[in-house]
Amino acid sequence: MRVTAQLGTVALGAVALGFTVAVLPGISAENGLAVLTAAILVGLLGAVLRPALVKLLAATGWAGVVAGWLVSQALLVYAALELTPGVHVDGFASAFGAAWLGAAVMSAGLWVVTAGQDGVVTQHLLRVNRRFRRSVPRTTTPGVMIIQVDGLSAPLARWAIEAGNLPTLGRWLGAGSHLLAEWHAQLPATTPASQAGLLHGASDRVPAFRWYEKTSGRMIVTNRPRDAALVESRCSDGHGLLADGGVSVSNVFSGDAPTSLLTMSTARRAAAGPARYVSAYLLDPFGLTRSLVLTVGEIVKELHQARRQRLRRVLPRMRRAWSYVLLRGATNVLLRHLNLAVLAEQMMRGAPVVYCDFVDYDEIAHHAGPARPEALAALEGIDAVLAVLAGIAEAAPRPYQFVVLSDHGQSQGATFAQRYGIRLEDLVAGLTTAGAVVAPAEDEQAGRARALRAGLTRTVKNDADPAADRPQIVVAASGNLALIYFARRAGRVSLEEIEQEHPALLPGLTGHPGIGWVLVRSRRWGPIVLGPAGRRRLADDRVDGVDPLLGFGPHAAADLRRHDSLAHTGDLVVNSLWDPVSGQVAAFEDLIGCHGGMGGAQDRPVLIHPRDWEPPGALNSADEVHHYLRGCLAKLIPPG
Numbered sequence: 001m002r003v004t005a006q007l008g009t010v011a012l013g014a015v016a017l018g019f020t021v022a023v024l025p026g027i028s029a030e031n032g033l034a035v036l037t038a039a040i041l042v043g044l045l046g047a048v049l050r051p052a053l054v055k056l057l058a059a060t061g062w063a064g065v066v067a068g069w070l071v072s073q074a075l076l077v078y079a080a081l082e083l084t085p086g087v088h089v090d091g092f093a094s095a096f097g098a099a100w101l102g103a104a105v106m107s108a109g110l111w112v113v114t115a116g117q118d119g120v121v122t123q124h125l126l127r128v129n130r131r132f133r134r135s136v137p138r139t140t141t142p143g144v145m146i147i148q149v150d151g152l153s154a155p156l157a158r159w160a161i162e163a164g165n166l167p168t169l170g171r172w173l174g175a176g177s178h179l180l181a182e183w184h185a186q187l188p189a190t191t192p193a194s195q196a197g198l199l200h201g202a203s204d205r206v207p208a209f210r211w212y213e214k215t216s217g218r219m220i221v222t223n224r225p226r227d228a229a230l231v232e233s234r235c236s237d238g239h240g241l242l243a244d245g246g247v248s249v250s251n252v253f254s255g256d257a258p259t260s261l262l263t264m265s266t267a268r269r270a271a272a273g274p275a276r277y278v279s280a281y282l283l284d285p286f287g288l289t290r291s292l293v294l295t296v297g298e299i300v301k302e303l304h305q306a307r308r309q310r311l312r313r314v315l316p317r318m319r320r321a322w323s324y325v326l327l328r329g330a331t332n333v334l335l336r337h338l339n340l341a342v343l344a345e346q347m348m349r350g351a352p353v354v355y356c357d358f359v360d361y362d363e364i365a366h367h368a369g370p371a372r373p374e375a376l377a378a379l380e381g382i383d384a385v386l387a388v389l390a391g392i393a394e395a396a397p398r399p400y401q402f403v404v405l406s407d408h409g410q411s412q413g414a415t416f417a418q419r420y421g422i423r424l425e426d427l428v429a430g431l432t433t434a435g436a437v438v439a440p441a442e443d444e445q446a447g448r449a450r451a452l453r454a455g456l457t458r459t460v461k462n463d464a465d466p467a468a469d470r471p472q473i474v475v476a477a478s479g480n481l482a483l484i485y486f487a488r489r490a491g492r493v494s495l496e497e498i499e500q501e502h503p504a505l506l507p508g509l510t511g512h513p514g515i516g517w518v519l520v521r522s523r524r525w526g527p528i529v530l531g532p533a534g535r536r537r538l539a540d541d542r543v544d545g546v547d548p549l550l551g552f553g554p555h556a557a558a559d560l561r562r563h564d565s566l567a568h569t570g571d572l573v574v575n576s577l578w579d580p581v582s583g584q585v586a587a588f589e590d591l592i593g594c595h596g597g598m599g600g601a602q603d604r605p606v607l608i609h610p611r612d613w614e615p616p617g618a619l620n621s622a623d624e625v626h627h628y629l630r631g632c633l634a635k636l637i638p639p640g
Helices: 002-023 032-059 062-083 092-114 118-135 154-162 167-175 191-200 225-235 264-269 273-283 285-311 322-348 360-368 373-393 416-420 424-431 444-457 495-501 505-510 556-564 622-636
Strands: 027-029 087-089 143-149 178-182 210-213 218-221 247-249 259-261 353-358 400-405 473-478 481-486 515-522 526-530 534-537 542-545 572-576 606-610
Touching (some): 002 092, 062 092, 087 092, 118 322, 118 373, 143 622, 167 178, 167 373, 167 606, 247 322, 285 373, 322 360, 322 373, 424 505, 505 526, 526 556, 556 572
Parallel strands (some): 143 353, 247 259, 247 353
Antiparallel strands (some): 210 218, 400 606, 473 481, 481 572
16 A cells, blocks of 8 residues: 555655646656656655755754745756756756645645545654654553643534534544533633643633733733743643653643644743744655645635635625635645644654644634634644544554543624724723823734744744833733723722722612623622623622622532632723623624624533543533543543
């Protein structure tokens, strides 16, 4: 089978090179044998020289990786053409064009011949990683591969599996090897809070995706490497989920893994690992051509899907800017396949436990909606990744068990600004007597690109917010949750102080149709939840009027008691409306699918685990999932 595949690849390479010779000026061949010989030489030179090129370019960082991506294959093609009798090339420029055109033809040919079969990817990854498998002794002690499908809710997971859209997960559940459970993501239902819990058992260190710290005068945004490192230093006790020989890939936090790749919190101190993986992936013609064709395809697909939403007048929808279009092409192709390459190598190295976050679905769902066709297609792509990993596991030096989980779900709805023509920070400004109201820029979609860039350059732009010239009020939105700070006032500002200094603020917020509830702390009564027609004291659960938490689920009061106690929570915590009939919320950011607050499926993530693991029972927090996973890992994998 391997010989047949290699012969097929050579034949396809010869066809691609022959097409290139036929259509490009500056290159000619005397006969078909010369073309075949040149194609074989390209393959041989690549096999001999690419390992050295990977090491060389990885040492030069981002510039070297980009340069290598652009010219290395052209250099190999140029050398092969010059060495082949009967082939004539005018110069490097002609070889450069031949390399890129040939790569595109080769990739298209591979896609047509294989019809996109995952087995081709599996065989390729096994081939490029077989040297690691040979150097690792075999063991019967299982390893565990934990795949996080960012943003997937349990209800949507069940529906997609039942509909047959996720065949790999469907086979696992149908065969009885795995079970599906649902767990509760406490407020805030967002990736950094959940990963602080899942990986470190310390979700209480994270009050939102972004928040303001009065002590330092800084805005903390967890998709900045500098801030992620700071938050992990608060979460870590040195004994995280991955501390015993584990590997962290593409996460916000490392779980104290000795090997941490493409991870936000460790990006600034990473060695040449990310650059090496990117170089190896892009310098491999299979990886390069797939990346090029699939990235262009992803961009075209995004443009088509956005246009289709406009023409069909799909609501709610949002404008999908070019920055997102390009980032989708990069992260949903390059990062997904880069993650897959990293995971394959770590499995061939026999890593005991690996935790990787795939963000494809979450990012598309933010802009299109969590159950829209393009978001579901991203889920199907991640399901295909699971099929590839299962195939690689069969050849790994140890058996692997798979866990698939999510960190939160998503809820859909037209944004607050779309509904009411005003942003939350502008509403707050109009209700107060303070000066400027500041809201940090929304940049969640750039986070993964930022981590990749940091890992390649090994330097990070200083994203710190200066503490000088503090604003009067800061509004930090995370999905349909917002934390409001009176930034120049030390400590938590009380209900009584707010009513005295800004008498219109609380009535204006609770009376607005886009606001579901507001949490504030009273000097007399402790934490109080205010709603449009009533209030609830959390200390004794006394309700005056209509309970503002009615319809927000059985965990709402407990979650707010906990959130009120978190360091750096807002003076006010504001949640958008939640319509249980339509199932919609109203994000304070420009997101159609959102998470971070309460309402809908955003706090209902999924956990798919091996059937022979101990049943988890009710899991009501990320910290509880962490302790469950740690217990299962301890039974499977002896320490050390």
